[in-house]
Amino acid sequence: MKIASWNINSVRFRIEIVEQFLREEAPDVLCLQETKVIDGDFPEAPFRALGYDHVIKHGQRMHHGVAIIARVPVVADDRFDWQANQEARHVGVRLPNGVRLENVYVPAGGDLPDREVNPKFGQKLDFLARMTEWAKALQHPTILTGDFNIAPLECDVWSHKQLINTVSHTAIEIEALAGLHAAHDWVDLGRHFIPAPQRNFTWWSYRAKDWTAGDRGRRLDHMWASREVADKAVSHKVCEPCRSWLKPSDHVPLVTEFAF
Structure with a gap:
């Protein structure tokens, strides 16, 4: 089973490259973040035309939004409010083999790494704290994937020295993610399949006209698994070419294949 994850940054605006990705990679399940669409306007038809008949949505107008698209039967049964304000940032399903698949879009956290002057940063840390409490109680084999908006290792960013005080790579965020x-x-x-310090980026800012020129990337997107599920993982890749496709997202997809 191939499971993919992609912060698409508007599924309707970028539906053509989503279709291209599904045709080329043919994952069994695709987790999308930042879909930016209410459930009633989600473009289901293109997915169904490609054989993805299971569309599990948790949407919100203009902002956030997550979805799980599958060509294998899944059961939808959770949408956690880890943001504690009803933002659409999580959706989870149970796969045919009983494994849980949780798709999350962690808040970016604003520009300043100080919860006193930037409430968004505090919300991000509180979101991670709620996720941590959830993880402590987990009793099912689980895959947790999505845009975590944190690059935890020094080699997960293009320059640790220049980004150490930048939101997504600060010590307090890294500590919070380590707790989770x-x-x-x-x-x-x-990092299991691409061990540190090997280069492994999943996001490049739109600010650079040529994202390849300076390669100023960060590893913000992740796929984690319970140890018994991770033992079934046989490959993992980052689909960098997608960053150069027509109307690209600033993130690229991850694809992990499991032997189940």
Whole structure:
């Protein structure tokens, strides 16, 4: 089973490259973040035309939004409010083999890494704290994937020295993500298959006219798994060419294949 994750930054605006990705990679399940559409306007028809008959949505107008698209039967049964304000940032399903698949879009956190002057940063840390408490109670084999908006390792950014005080790579965020990781003894599949300090980026800013020129990337997108699920993982890749497709997202997809 191939499971993909992609912050698409508006599924309607970029539906053509989503279709291209599905034709080329043919994942069994695609987790999307930042869909930016209410459930009633979600473009289901293009997915169904490609054989993806299971569309599980948690949308919101103009902002946020997550969805799980599958060509295998899934059961929808959770939408956690880790933001505590009803923003559409999580949707989870149960796969045919019983494994849980949780798709999350962690808040970006604003520009300043100080919760006193930037409430969005505090919301991000509180979101991660709620996720950590959830992970401590997990009793099912689980895959947790999505846009975590944190690059935890020094080699997960183009310049640790220049970004150490930049939101997504600050010490307090890295510590919060480490707490989430320890809460369930997750396996970070991105670094399992592409060990540090190898280059492994999933996001490049739109500000650069040529994203390849300076390669100023960050690893903000992740796929983690319970250890018993991680043992079934046979490959993992970052689909960098998608960053150069027509009307690209600033993120690229991850694809992990499992032997189940």
